[in-house]
Each structure stands twice: as C-alpha cells, then as structure tokens.
Amino acid sequence: MNEQLIALDRVTVRKTRTVLLDSVSLAVARGELVGIIGPNGAGKTTLLNVIAGFERFEGVLSLFGRPETHRRSRESRLRVGYIPQSFPVDPSFPILAVEAVMTGAIGRTGLFRSPGRRQKEEAMALMETMRLSHLAARPLGQLSGGERQKVSLARAILQRPDILLMDEPTANLDIAVQKEVLDLVDEIHRKEALTVLFVTHDFTMLPVAMGRAVLLDHGRMLFDGDIDTALSGETLTRLFRYPLETFRQKGRRFISYD
Amino acid sequence: MIDPLIDILTYPPIQRAAIACVLCGASCSLLSVFVVLMKMPLIGVSMSHAAFAGAVLGTLAGINPFLSGFVVCLLAAGVLGPLSDRTDLAPENMLGILFSFLMGIAFLGMGILTRTKAGVLNLMWGSLLTLSRFDVTILAVVTGVLVLFVAVFFKEIRAVLFNRRLARASGVPERMIYYALLFLTGAVVSSNLATVGGLLIFALLVQPGATALQLTYDMKHFFLISAASGVGACASGLVISYIFDLPSGASVVLTATVIFAAAYVFSPKRRRARLKERNRII
Numbered sequence: 001m002n003e004q005l006i007a008l009d010r011v012t013v014r015k016t017r018t019v020l021l022d023s024v025s026l027a028v029a030r031g032e033l034v035g036i037i038g039p040n041g042a043g044k045t046t047l048l049n050v051i052a053g054f055e056r057f058e059g060v061l062s063l064f065g066r067p068e069t070h071r072r073s074r075e076s077r078l079r080v081g082y083i084p085q086s087f088p089v090d091p092s093f094p095i096l097a098v099e100a101v102m103t104g105a106i107g108r109t110g111l112f113r114s115p116g117r118r119q120k121e122e123a124m125a126l127m128e129t130m131r132l133s134h135l136a137a138r139p140l141g142q143l144s145g146g147e148r149q150k151v152s153l154a155r156a157i158l159q160r161p162d163i164l165l166m167d168e169p170t171a172n173l174d175i176a177v178q179k180e181v182l183d184l185v186d187e188i189h190r191k192e193a194l195t196v197l198f199v200t201h202d203f204t205m206l207p208v209a210m211g212r213a214v215l216l217d218h219g220r221m222l223f224d225g226d227i228d229t230a231l232s233g234e235t236l237t238r239l240f241r242y243p244l245e246t247f248r249q250k251g252r253r254f255i256s257y258d
Numbered sequence: 259m260i261d262p263l264i265d266i267l268t269y270p271p272i273q274r275a276a277i278a279c280v281l282c283g284a285s286c287s288l289l290s291v292f293v294v295l296m297k298m299p300l301i302g303v304s305m306s307h308a309a310f311a312g313a314v315l316g317t318l319a320g321i322n323p324f325l326s327g328f329v330v331c332l333l334a335a336g337v338l339g340p341l342s343d344r345t346d347l348a349p350e351n352m353l354g355i356l357f358s359f360l361m362g363i364a365f366l367g368m369g370i371l372t373r374t375k376a377g378v379l380n381l382m383w384g385s386l387l388t389l390s391r392f393d394v395t396i397l398a399v400v401t402g403v404l405v406l407f408v409a410v411f412f413k414e415i416r417a418v419l420f421n422r423r424l425a426r427a428s429g430v431p432e433r434m435i436y437y438a439l440l441f442l443t444g445a446v447v448s449s450n451l452a453t454v455g456g457l458l459i460f461a462l463l464v465q466p467g468a469t470a471l472q473l474t475y476d477m478k479h480f481f482l483i484s485a486a487s488g489v490g491a492c493a494s495g496l497v498i499s500y501i502f503d504l505p506s507g508a509s510v511v512l513t514a515t516v517i518f519a520a521a522y523v524f525s526p527k528r529r530r531a532r533l534k535e536r537n538r539i540i
Binding site: 093105115155159 | 295416420421425426427428429430431470472475477480527531
C-alpha cells in the first residue's frame with residue numbers, strides 16, 4: 001500500500017458560533033489526485049486551509065506521518081504547495097511573472113541567502129517546460145486570470161512540494177483556459193508524482209487523472225470514494241438536494257436537470 | 259545663491275538639519291514601499307499618531323519625548339499586527355478607532371499641559387533647526403537598521419509584499435518580516451518626530467512609494483526610486499524653506515507632493531496602459 005501523506009481524524013473548525021468543518025476524517029496516499037467537491041459554503045476551502053496550516057482546528061491532522069497544527073516549521077511548509085483560487089495583483093505592482101514564480105523557491109533558499117542566477121534559470125526552465133516562457137518578462141498584474149493561474153501553478157511547483165493543494169484553480173476562467181489549466185495539472189501530477197487535492201464546485205471540468213472524490217456539504221463529509229460513484233446522478237442529487245443526472249461523452253461529464 | 263547655501267552649511271545646527279533631512283527621507287521612503295504596496299496607509303497614519311501621542315505623554319511626564327513616542331509606537335505595532343491578522347474584524351475600522359483614540363490622547367495631553375506648548379507643537383510640525391546631536395544619532399541608527407533589514411531580507415520582503423499567504427505557504431517567515439516592518443515603522447516614525455513631526459511624517463510614508471509606483475515594475479528599482487524621491491523631497495524642501503523662509507516640515511511635504519504629481523503626469527506605466535487600452539478598442 002502507498003505511503004499515507006495526509007490523514008485527518010475528526011477535524012473540526014469553528015468560527016464564532018458557526019461550524020465550518022464538522023468532524024471530517026480523511027486519508028490520502030502518495031500520488032493520489034483527489035477532488036474535494038461540494039456546493040458553495042460546503043467547507044472545501046476550510047479543509048484545504050487546515051491542511052495548508054492557515055486555520056486553527058480541533059482533532060488530529062497528520063502530514064507525512066507526523067501530527068501537525070496550524071503552526072508549522074519551514075521544512076513542513078515547504079512540502080505542501082498551495083494554489084489559491086485567485087489572488088488580486090494591482091496592475092502596477094512591481095513584480096514580473098518570473099519573479100513571482102521565483103517567490104516559490106524562497107523558502108527552500110533559506111534566510112541570508114540570495115536566490116542568485118541559478119534560481120532564475122531554474123524558474124525560466126520550469127516556465128519553458130510549462131509553455132509559459134512568453135509570460136516571464138511581463139508584469140504579473142497585467143496578465144489575464146488564466147495566465148496568472150498558470151504562473152501560480154509554476155510558483156507552487158518551483159517550491160518542490162510533495163503535496164499540492166489547489167483551491168478552485170479554474171474558477172472564473174473561460175472554458176478553453178480551464179482546459180489548459182486542467183491539462184497542466186494532469187501533466188504536473190504525472191511528471192512530478194505529486195499528491196494533489198483539487199477543490200472545485202464545477203464537477204464537469206476535472207483533471208483526467210482524478211480517480212477519487214470527497215463530497216462535502218455544510219462542513220460534513222457526504223461521500224468518499226471513486227469518482228464515477230461520486231459524480232453519479234444519485235450522489236449529486238443527494239448533495240445538491242435537486243434531481244440531477246450525469247452522463248459522459250468523449251471523456252467529459254455532463255449534467256442534466258429539469 | 260549657491261555660495262550662501264554652502265556658507266550656511268558650515269554651521270553645526272544646519273549641518274545636523276541637512277543630515278537629518280537625508281536620513282528622514284531615506285528611512286521614510288523605504289518604509290513607504292511597504293505602506294504603499296501592502297495598501298496600508300492607515301497603519302502609517304496610526305503609527306505616526308501613536309508616536310505623537312507618546313511624545314506628548316512623555317513631555318507631560320517629563321521624560322524624553324522620543325523614548326515615550328518610541329514605546330507607544332511599539333505598543334501600537336503590537337496591537338496593529340494581530341488586529342490586521344484577524345479575519346473576523348474589519349481592520350480598517352479597528353485602525354480608524356485606534357487612530358482617533360491616539361489622536362484623542364495627544365490632544366488631551368496638550369490640553370492639560372500647563373507649560374508652554376511650543377515643544378509639543380514642534381513634535382507635531384517638526385523643527386529641523388533645533389535638532390540635537392542625540393536626535394541625529396538616533397535617526398542614523400534607526401535608518402541604518404532599516405537599510406540593513408531591507409538589504410538582508412530583500413527576497414523575503416518581496417515575497418511578503420507580493421502575497422502574505424503565499425509567502426507563508428512557501429516557508430517564508432512572513433509573520434517575522436511583517437512584525438519587524440511594523441516595529442521598524444514605529445522606530446522610524448518616533449525618531450523622525452523632531453524632523454518633520456508626527457503629523458507631516460505621514461505624507462513621507464506614502465508619497466515616495468506612490469511616486470515609485472508610477473515609474474517601475476522592478477522591485478529593486480522601486481526601493482531605489484522611492485529612496486531617491488524621499489531624500490530629494492527632504493533635501494530640496496529644506497533648501498526651499500531656507501531660501502523663502504518657510505516652515506521646513508511643510509516645505510518638505512509639499513515638495514514630496516510635487517514630485518509625486520510629476521511622476522503621475524509623466525508615468526511611463528500609465529502611458530503604456532493607455533496605449534494598450536487604445537489598441538484594444540481599435
């Protein structure tokens with residue numbers, strides 16, 4: 001059996017009187033690409049924030065076999081990459097795309113050390129591999145949402161993590177760009193052998209390699225299993241409390257409703 | 259016009275004023291990069307009022323106003339940091355409340371001050387010509403620490419300015435960098451009370467950074483342009499105040515505003531954005 005990288009045991013997150021995550025238990029093995037799917041307010045982002053170390057929680061979280069809290073060592077943080085849904089950047093903010101990618105490697109460079117030319121070359125080579133080199137010298141704030149999301153992906157990869165947390169990386173992108181980002185995710189997952197948690201509420205656009213899905217609703221886990229069962233009409237009807245049917249065509253899932 | 263200026267520079271108070279002006283420009287403009295790029299001008303204004311309130315309280319208590327201003331600034335930084343990290347509070351509201359509270363303390367202190375208020379008013383508007391050697395030394399030490407901090411932690415500062423959450427996710431000690439910047443803001447503001455004063459310093463915490471924002475996409479150049487614009491505003495403001503016999507603090511701030519206005523009008527970034535927009539429409 002593959003090594004278990006992420007394990008949550010009855011993890012709960014409360015904010016004032018609201019329960020955002022309610023006793024969620026989950027185990028993810030090395031190399032898995034798991035979808036975290038649910039409607040708005042289901043607790044998907046909160047779950048990701050707990051694993052990323054951004055959120056206080058009750059219960060037990062283990063990463064790489066070691067218990068963790070929201071306070072992490074640098075080494076522990078370096079092993080978990082994070083891609084936000086979007087991050088607003090002022091159009092005149094003084095950072096080029098390649099410099100934004102390089103910020104992903106700062107943690108592993110360590111304090112009192114300059115990134116140097118080698119790290120810039122490394123960032124450029126990665127951008128080349130990801131077919132993003134044409135964006136390298138452009139100011140980040142002037143890139144489109146899709147281009148910025150791809151840069152964000154490159155930034156997280158340069159960190160060389162074992163786990164990659166992606167929070168709705170295709171939200172608000174047009175369909176062609178969504179497809180490009182998903183193809184990149186599949187490519188990275190395959191090449192880098194990463195363990196990926198992919199949060200989304202759009203289950204019609206998913207990475208091909210996603211074999212397992214966790215469905216969340218109101219902070220509770222509704223389902224954890226293979227992707228086909230998770231996205232069957234029956235399960236989705238239960239999740240959204242609305243009669244839904246799904247069908248597949250040319251590898252893509254479609255949804256039909258009255 | 260040059261000869262009288264050179265002559266006057268032979269007087270120690272004028273020498274001290276000139277040195278303090280350059281140090282004030284350098285320290286405030288480096289901090290303004292942080293204030294402008296993190297979009298936190300309220301933090302700058304709150305810190306400047308904390309320093310002012312502390313200095314007034316110090317004058318009331320008969321202790322060194324720099325020391326009391328510095329202590330209150332550090333306390334304010336200690337409160338502001340966690341406040342701005344709280345997601346369940348609107349930081350702008352809390353900063354607004356803190357700012358008005360500090361202002362209230364400062365004016366209360368001034369109201370109950372029975373002695374002459376000239377010393378306190380100097381802390382509000384600054385008084386370059388009455389600076390002591392001690393004032394300039396403190397300012398030099400604080401500026402030196404700030405320059406060293408920016409030089410040593412440049413890559414971490416860039417990551418934090420870009421996005422605090424992403425910086426934290428990448429193993430950057432973003433909290434340490436952020437809190438250090440807050441404390442340095444307190445130190446810079448309180449050490450500059452005697453130069454441009456507790457109220458006018460706010461302009462120098464925003465305008466040099468805002469000027470650089472008009473001119474470059476390169477972070478290193480951003481720091482350099484900001485520093486040059488801050489030092490330039492302070493030096494030329496001092497010269498203008500001498501020539502036209504104007505208050506030095508006000509001259510410095512107005513010069514900084516003129517520099518910003520020029521950068522805004524001739525901004526290559528704005529021109530490029532306009533061209534791009536025009537091409538998009540065509």
